[in-house]
Amino acid sequence: MKGRIVYIEELKKHVGEEVEIRGWVYNKRSSGKVRFVIIRDGTGFLQCVMVKSNLADEVFELYDELSLETSVIVKGKAREDRRAPGGVELELQDLKIMGKSVNFPIPKVREDNIPDVGVLLPIRHLWLRTRKQWALMRIRHTVEKAIHDFFDKNGFIRIDAPILTPSACEGTTTLFETDYFGEKAYLTQSGQLYMEAACMAHGRVYCFGPTFRAEKSKTRRHLMEFWMVEPEIAYAELPDIMENAERFVSYIVERVLEERKEELKTLERDISKLEHVSPPFPKISYTEAVEILKKKGFKFEWGEDFGGDEETAISEEFDKPVIVHRYPAKIKAFYMKRDPQNPELALCMDMLAPEGYGEIIGGGQREDSLEELEKRFDEYDLPKEAYEWYLDLRRYGTVPHAGYGLGIERTIAWISGIKHVREAIPFPRLLEKIYP
């Protein structure tokens, strides 16, 4: 076969030319002697037209073998046509079947016939080929790219945190344990403590990578393995990172709206809910949040932590992400700096996404005093020996510093408007599920 090899996304530039497209059969329709084959190649979808009178019989007959997901190389002339989805179609001249596909297990997607997740999850490797999952992965790519661009433009250095760690970062959640040459080691649940070290070397740093929680959580907001981005800034205090976080999230949303309009449309996302996401975000204290809950009839005592329902109720009050700051220190991690105005409070903040997507950011100002931190180790009953390196950061030129972590999958789920975070990651690791 001749013809320039092109991708569907650039086909508009080749109208009138003979081109070759390499992809997979997405769907087909026939009207007898005019047949339509929809091909996808990873960059888009293309309608190919097979006209009996214009094709060799043996090519025209190949239509019968084009079951869903058959891989094909097609050659034809690109032309504009209003009747073609996307406005451009290929008048087919030749077709070669590369690999057959018999009884592809995911049926053509109709609104009333979407297989259950119990069916789809074990075939995630094939599920990824479907239109919505394809759109989601492209949005994920843009979210990740935007993250790196934002921090790069703002003078941050990317520092990779270790995956294998000698001890818990926060000491609370259950970790995955592994054997490290006879020693116990754990899969990281946060790169934060390492970023605190790195920001004392580089000023502004961030890490980006997977984190692991062995919690028995089985909800639409939880994965055992998820990705997190964690910036940390030396000489920053709580207001600085609240401001940074709202600019950061706004930038991500803006980039997705710019670059992934089509994908959001495929997902039927109401983008009017994203268009006004820009700084400043509403900022309320924990105490004010508790008042909102009480006004809404929740049975809630000051001092408790918010559950899923509470978070949803609070975020419902606002049309963009809301920052809740200064939680009771007791329900927060040991490294949080206490509020000098009220030592019962921690200088921390969470960002709650709208529409019930929950907490997408958690962070705060870190305790920078050696004496205070040592006291905290006793209070939280943590082994000081394991954290000597962390205490060193306070022994050698300590400064105020602050940072936060943003959950990638929750952010993608919110922006995309999907129900469950498991669709925001290519191969989700779920409770007691690690296949494929």
Place this chain on the structure above:
RNA sequence: UCCCCGGUAGCUCAAUCGGUAGAGCACCUGGCUGUUAACCAGGGGGUUGGGGGUUCGAGACCCUCCCGGGGAGCCA
């Protein structure tokens, strides 16, 4: 670990008071020279998750086990 919902054709779901298991999609056969989730006509396809019980009779009611889902706790 606990609570709630569910399991019927390959997929999504029906099945009235307990009375002969059905539809759409997929698949197969035929038709159609512009289809848009194509359409039209026909066809094959079921130990109703397993076991036990009640009953003249159970997909449905009872007991029990298994599997799936999402919620609590915990968290991004």
